[in-house]
Amino acid sequence: GESVGLHLPTLSVQEGDNSIINCAYSNSASDYFIWYKQESGKGPQFIIDIRSNMDKRQGQRVTVLLNKTVKHLSLQIAATQPGDSAVYFCAENWAGGTSYGKLTFGQGTILTVHP
């Protein structure tokens, strides 16, 4: 039979607009979260991280918001530029009973910025 591919969520914005990318994470015990950006032909690039004892963290043009009640993470990009076009992944860290943590990645969101 025919397999069904996974369709990544997409977000299209105009240059200069603010972008908000959302992520629902799976484990309420996760204590650390990271946003990555992956451009075509490159590996994921670290953008910003946040620990579970915080609900907001700001970087350069980016803000991450964490809502532990509903297990939701968002990445806000201010004044989005064409160079921001990429796939954005969230990742959650959970030790899961091991002596080390490991990251579990979301499927990603494709951001396209139109000039």
Next chain:
Amino acid sequence: ETGVTQTPRHLVMGMTNKKSLKCEQHLGHNAMYWYKQSAKKPLELMFVYSLEERVENNSVPSRFSPECPNSSHLFLHLHTLQPEDSALYLCASSQDPGLVQFFGPGTRLTVL
């Protein structure tokens, strides 16, 4: 650049070939990782090394064999692969497991 390099960047191999992927990190990190990235799928963790000791083998078939000779180098030895193993293989490193990981550019592998 992230300080993590991978070679080769592209590799085409037949199912009977043996090849190796190489990763080197210049960040002084203690943990290194192999991930598989297939089209439209989340990153899949394959192996984790912490201080040169393998701490995770995430149900990966034995045709993939990792090697970590020191904290700066990580290899993935490939033999008798299948076409479904075609993917982008990413290496990453972190100061310690559970901290932010920095990725290399990946090796695009095609198995014919």
